[in-house]
Amino acid sequence: MSMIRFEKVDVIFSKQPREALALLDQGLTRDQILKKTGQVVGVENANLDIERGEICVLMGLSGSGKSSLLRCINGLNTVSRGRLLIEHEGAEVDIASCSPATLKAMRTKRIAMVFQKFALMPWLTVAENVGFGLEMQHRPAAERKKLVDEKLELVGLSQWRDKRPDQLSGGMQQRVGLARALAMDADILLMDEPFSALDPLIRQQLQDELLVLQRKLHKTIVFVSHDLDEALKLGSRIAIMKDGRIIQYSKPEEIVLNPADDYVRTFVAHTNPLNVLCGESLMRPLQQCRHEGNEICVDQGRDCWLGLDDNNGVQCARQGGQDLKLQRWAPGDLVANLRREPTLVNVRIAMRDALQIRYQTGHKLVLEDNGQVVGILGDSELYHALLGKNLEKDDNNAAKPVQVQPAELSRVV
Known part of the structure; x- marks a missing residue:
């Protein structure tokens, strides 16, 4: 069961949306419907599954409809047609048709929101702002103080608890808004462009802090952004929207490698692949490598071979007739300490790390997943990712190396 599921959701900003819905069914565009009826189509036919513990970026x-879609989750926008299901205590609640009492309970216990403009009450202290939602839940004073203290410490604002919002910087005010949402102890956190009003350096810092918090708290986060770099950095999956419709919903690397259409392709055209792609997205899969018996060819030019057992675990390695040593690298290890020999790495290795290891060792990388070799990562795969090209395929659907001139590569990096 998904934590949040949109099923054919339409949002028309009107108390009488039937005419606009009928025109949608006839295939009219948002602009055509606006001219005919004066009604605005906020969201059209949205289908989306958001799993527990992931960050979905709209x-x-x-x-484009991203905030309109987000605000359906807590009922701030009314669903004109379709179903919006939220997992609650082992069952599913349809926000589009639930009772006002159920909606109130979901807002106070299940769903919290962080706004773009902070939405802090200037007459309250930092601690009072953080505890405001707890007051609305009628929590005892001692429990409120304990939760407020915990969340202020979590966002690094304990020493500011007695200050007013106007005594804080923009980044600190946004931390107060985040602490207030976290204090509600809701499983679902909605964030509507929370960092867009901040300076770039503060924005990057808060993005990093959000990822650290997410590793601790495992919330289900729906995050609205108009910044692709922010979306690629934060998102487990990203929904790219245009004119109220979801154009593509995929993992970040899938959006960069396989954009659904020209609109998405334009979005990702200037994305730095080093910040997005990983070994799993780029590698030559094991089944496409050259096999001879129980060996696979790691590097044909160097005559390097890897012996595998029945479970594709590493048994031995050789270069021609000579035994070849292997080494392992894990995140946090110094690349400068690696020797000039093939390196075993995790399949999720970042492309930036893979390039550094390839340069340091002079060898292709062998990618593993739970002790099993799953692919090889070498120059062809890395160059094509840098150049924004897919590997060419031969008649057997195996990736073919393509020569890339150093001058061409230098223009990219």
């Missing part, structure tokens, strides 16, 4: 240009 992104697009201004007016």
Whole structure:
């Protein structure tokens, strides 16, 4: 069961949306419906599954419908048609058709929100702002103080608890808003462009802090952004929207490698692949490598071979007739300490690390997943990722190396 599921959701900003819905069914566009009826289509036919513990980023240009979709989750926007299901105590609640009492309970216990403009009450202290939602839940004073103290410490604002919002910087005010949402102890956290009003350096810092918090708290986060770099950095999956419709919903690396159409392709055209792609997205899969018996060819030019057992675990390695040593690298290890020999790495290795290891060792990388060799990562795969090209395939669907001139590569990096 998904934590949040949209099923054919339409949002029309009107108390009488039937005419606009009928025109949608006839295939009219958002602009055509606006001219005919004066009604605005906020979201059209949205289908989306958001799993527990992931960060789903809704992104697009201004007016694309991302905030309109987000605000359906806590009932701030009314679903005109379709179902919006949220997992609650082993069952599913349809926000689109639930009772006002159920909606109130979901807002106070299940769903919390962080706003773009902080939405702090200037007459309250930092601690009072953080505890405001707990007061609405009628929590005892001692329990409120304990939760407020915990969340202020979590976001690094304990020493500011007695200050007013106007005594804090923008980044600190946004931390107060985040602490207030976390204090509600809701499983679902909605964040509507929470960092867009902040300076770039503060924004990056808060992005990093959010990822650290997420590793501790494992919330289900729906995050609205118009910044692709932010979306790629934060998102477990990203929904790119245009004119109220979801154009593509995929993992970050899938969006960069396989954009669904020209609109998405334009979005990702200037993305730095080093910040997004990983070994699993780039590698030559094991089944596409050259096999001879129980050996696979790691590097044909060097005559390097890897012996595998029945479970594709590493048994031995050789270069021609000579035994070849292997080494392992894990995140946090110094690349400068690696020797000039093939390196075993995890399949999720970041492309930036893979390039450094390839340069340091002079050898292709052998990618493993739970002790099993799953692929090889070498120059062809890395160059094509840098150049924004897919590997060419031969008649057997195996990736073919393509020569890339150093001058061409230098223009990219």
